Amino acid sequence: MDGINYEKLAASFFRRKNVLKIASELPGKLLVTRFGASETIGRIVELEAYNGVLDRASHAFGGRRTARTEPMYAAGGIAYVYLCYGIHHLFNLVTGEAEAPQAVLIRGIEPVKGIPIMLERTGKSKADSSLGRGPGNVSKAMGISTLHSGWSLLNNDIFIADDGYKVPQQKIITGPRIGVDYAGEDALLPYRYYIKDNPFVSRVKKNK
């Protein structure tokens, strides 16, 4: 449709046990949202894995289980959206089996389709590199909010798709996660994946 051919990823993709394996395959995939007549598509360029109860940076660390984190304990293939700073909605993909609270946080996308809609949602006037950079902007541009937490990624409202785009292996970089200094040694784990030289990947420091 509209010149973009893509295939929705099936539940089997999300339900594998190894969240790192799933995370390593996500760069270059498409994040699609369809709310009413508004379809927006962004290519995933940056993400972080959260490895269940062992991961201090995860909301589910130590087996904590509350109404908010409940979606993380479900089987993979649904969305987990939480609010941070009272303003930003962060979008996660739940992976793994039921009772294994693993998730992947989408930190950055490259707008592919529906850019005027994204501009309207974010209140921006032109599509610069800040449109899909940073987890708060991702959900804002895609129209995702905490209302969508627990939604299935197998329906036609929100889903992940593959359009055949392949990211060269040498352009997929792994490194420490961002904003998880409080996680102690876990903050050093290379659970962050991003595409090298992509302007929509948040950078610690500008270099030029």
Place this chain on the structure above:
DNA sequence: TTGTAGATAGTCT
């Protein structure tokens, strides 16, 4: 171009 400060609201104890 780089650094720093201020804002926010839902969740858990």
Place this chain on the structure above:
DNA sequence: GACTATCTACAAT
């Protein structure tokens, strides 16, 4: 009632 996270804006160089 305390805590948790990121973006935007503004100021200085």
